[in-house]
Amino acid sequence: MSGKTIGTTPLDRLRERLDATRRVCExxxxxxxxxxxxxxxxxxxxxxxxxxxxxxxxxxxxFRL
Ligand SMILES: [Zn+2]
Structure with missing residues (x-):
């Protein structure tokens, strides 16, 4: 069985959200x-x-936790 853990903590979710956004230097x-x-x-x-x-x-x- 593959046991890939998906981030469940608030920090992991925020990181996923950040990773989904484009990072362009202003x-x-x-x-x-x-x-x-x-x-x-x-x-x-x-x-x-x-x-x-x-x-x-x-x-x-x-972000606010
Ligand atoms: Zn730059």
Whole structure:
């Protein structure tokens, strides 16, 4: 039996949602879809960060848990 676990935590769901959206740097417009989000939680919020590998700009998304 294949036991692939689908993300069930809120964090996993948020990550899936982020992965479904396009990651385009707002500074240089380059596509960062191959980059991975770096997650950080701050109390009741979660912050996803991505650094553009073309210009080094930060792309940030934050959600309320
Ligand atoms: Zn950029």
């Amino acid at each position: 500074s240089c417009g380059s596509d960062q879809s191959d980059s991975r989000w770096e997650a950080a939680t701050t109390g009741s919020r979660i912050l996803y960060r991505l650094e553009c590998d073309s210009c080094g700009a930060r792309i940030e998304r934050s």
